[in-house]
Structure formats: C-alpha cells, structure tokens
C-alpha cells in the first residue's frame with residue numbers, strides 16, 4: 001500500500017485507485033467513533049482499510065476511508081484461556097513476538113504477515129492445513145463501531161450474528177478490537193521437495209492428512225510441483241535463508257529446511273507485485289480442477305509463468321466463508337502487475353466454477369450478484385443481520401452492492 005497523498009489511495013497491487021472525500025487516521029477509538037458518527041450524519045459512505053493487500057476493490061469509496069493503522073497492539077492475553085485481545089489495526093507481523101513472550105502463538109497463518117488484523121478477519125484470509133482455520137475462524141469476539149458511533153460487542157452467544165460478523169467485508173461497521181484464540185507457542189519444521197506434476201498431486205493426497213500444514217506450488221514454466229510440509233518439532237532452530245527468488249522459478253519455493261518458531265516460519269517475502277484469483281473447492285474435486293487448469297495454462301497461456309498455489313482448509317461456520325460446510329482445497333492463480341490477466345483469470349474461474357468453487361472475497365473474481373448468491377446460500381441471512389446493524393447502508397460501497405449486498 002502506498003502512503004496516502006492528498007485524497008488518493010492505492011492498494012498493494014496497484015490495481016485499485018481510490019479517491020475518497022477524505023482519508024482519516026484516528027488515533028483513539030473515541031476519535032474513530034466521532035468520525036463515523038459525523039460521516040454517517042452527513043450521509044457519507046464509510047470504508048475501513050487495513051494494509052490494502054486485497055486485490056478486489058473492497059476499500060474503494062467516494063466517502064470516508066478509515067485507515068486504522070494507529071489503532072494497534074495487543075491489549076491483553078488471558079493466561080487461563082490464551083485468548084488475546086488485539087486492536088484491529090495491528091499488523092500480523094507485530095503479533096508474533098508479544099504473543100511469544102506470553103508463551104502463545106497463532107494456530108495458523110497465511111503466506112505473508114503484512115496485513116492488518118481487521119482486514120484478514122473481514123475477508124477470511126487463511127493459511128493451509130485442516131488443523132486450524134482462517135483468521136475468521138480464530139476469532140472468538142469482535143468489537144465494532146456502528147453507524148451511530150456506538151461500540152458493539154459480538155461473540156458466540158450472539159449466534160447467527162456472530163457467524164455473520166466473523167467474515168463481514170467491513171459491511172457491519174468498523175472493527176476496533178478482536179479477541180483471538182491462540183495456542184501454546186510451537187516450533188515448525190518446514191521441508192520442501194520438487195516433483196513432476198502428477199506425482200505432486202499423488203504425494204499431496206497421501207501426505208496432507210497426516211501433517212500439520214501442507215501445500216504445493218506448481219511452476220508452469222518447468223511443469224514441476226514443489227510440495228511443502230510444516231510439522232511441529234522441538235529441534236534446534238535452522239533459520240531461514242532471507243532471499244526471494246524471481247516468480248516462475250522453482251527455487252522460489254524449493255528451499256533449504258527451516259526450523260523456527262511458527263511466526264517466523266509461516267510468512268514469506270512477496271515483494272514483486274502481482275494480482276491473484278483464488279477459488280475454494282471441495283477436497284474431492286480440486287485435483288480434477290487442478291489438472292484442467294494445468295492443461296489450460298499449458299495450451300492457452302504458456303506465457304503465464306507465475307506458479308499456482310494449492311492449499312487446504314477446514315470447513316468453517318462463518319455465513320460467508322468460502323469453506324462453509326465443507327473441508328476444502330484452495331487454488332490460486334497469479335499474474336505480474338502490468339501483464340494481461342483478464343482472459344486467463346476468467347478461464348481459470350470457469351474451471352473452478354464447474355467444480356463447485358467459491359471465490360476468495362479479497363481476491364479478483366468476475367461473478368454477478370446473482371451468481372454469488374447461488375454460491376453462498378446463507379447470503380440472505382447475512383444480509384438480514386447487515387440490515388439490522390446498518391439499516392442506512394453507511395458501510396456499503398459499489399463493490400459490496402456488486403456482490404449483492406444492500407439490494
């Protein structure tokens with residue numbers, strides 16, 4: 001994300017430019033409440049921004065863009081339950097050390113740790129493995145500022161409202177604090193190996209159920225898969241070699257072994273800007289989709305050298321979770337910023353849809369509101385909760401209306 005100049009804001013991938021009426025950076029929750037109340041009274045639209053790492057135009061608005069980056073830090077870690085109360089503007093990379101000092105760690109993390117907590121919860125950001133789910137699944141309690149400027153707390157005792165709020169795309173209000181379930185601090189042993197494509201699929205199916213986290217990357221230019229596993233260990237650290245190899249190379253994923261505390265192992269450096277489309281598919285159909293995607297890329301898009309990522313996730317209960325009701329595999333396609341991606345991503349999407357896929361909310365997709373409604377049967381329930389919490393649609397935007405909210 002570039003630093004905001006005047007009223008122009010750009011996301012990390014530079015595919016979304018926003019010209020809001022104002023960009024506000026509240027330093028306290030009281031200031032945030034005042035800004036929301038005043039904007040709502042004026043009839044302005046309000047959107048929050050975390051780190052701007054979404055590829056979808058989720059932060060686009062002509063109204064007020066709320067940058068939460070000054071509201072950061074861990075407020076408390078409950079020694080009995082391990083639950084951590086964290087301000088929503090906290091970047092994930094700022095969580096590892098203080099949680100570790102309290103003997104705790106996040107149960108799972110994604111590919112990078114640059115995002116803000118409010119952003120990863122709001123979009124269902126996830127890592128790999130069925131042992132622990134997405135950030136939306138790791139939340140046990142949420143506090144948000146409503147359109148009236150009031151503070152509202154939602155947790156499991158609120159039933160459907162909590163299932164809706166776990167992944168709400170910023171449509172319910174501005175998250176201020178989240179309580180996160182943590183686990184005792186653990187070390188991970190990362191191992192990678194390169195295999196021909198079909199062997200990668202077979203090895204993944206065999207290995208994934210028995211390890212903590214597994215994923216593979218398929219590098220199209222070399223037609224090679226790199227299988228990565230993470231397993232808990234008490235062994236002495238073998239720190240990471242800090243080097244990012246270029247996109248498309250096998251070396252970008254095939255690395256020397258790493259043993260370290262979990263929060264140092266999960267995140268990678270991803271400095272070369274790209275755009276991405278990701279779908280979540282039923283575990284059983286995902287390998288078929290992956291084979292079709294490989295054939296399609298090799299025949300129609302041989303110039304797309306960015307690797308395809310294949311991960312798993314447990315089924316989750318958030319109303320808008322792409323994994324709702326089913327253990328899943330996710331397949332992500334990438335393209336360099338500045339290179340053509342539209343036709344390639346549309347063709348990939350068609351394959352994923354034919355295999356019962358659902359899109360990642362923070363990434364690119366081409367679906368109509370009607371098509372999204374068919375994929376997320378609990379959208380009407382989500383919409384009912386949204387209307388209860390924000391009847392005037394202060395937190396809606398063109399992007400969310402395009403997804404079918406507020407209609």
Ligand SMILES: Cc1cc2nc3c(=O)[nH]c(=O)nc-3n(C[C@H](O)[C@H](O)[C@H](O)COP(=O)(O)OP(=O)(O)OC[C@H]3O[C@@H](n4cnc5c(N)ncnc54)[C@H](O)[C@@H]3O)c2cc1C
Nearest residue numbers: 050051052053054110111116118119122125126170175362
């Ligand atoms: C290099 C890179 C790697 C990535 N790796 C992964 C990965 O491994 N797994 C994965 O699932 N995704 C991944 N993503 C996608 C990314 O994690 C999500 O799009 C995520 O939402 C970005 O977090 P953010 O803090 O940048 O949120 P933003 O993009 O800033 O915002 C996302 C949404 O959250 C809302 N929001 C943010 N803060 C608040 C708040 N306080 N209150 C209410 N709403 C709020 C915004 O309004 C918006 O709707 C990756 C993206 C990039 C660029």
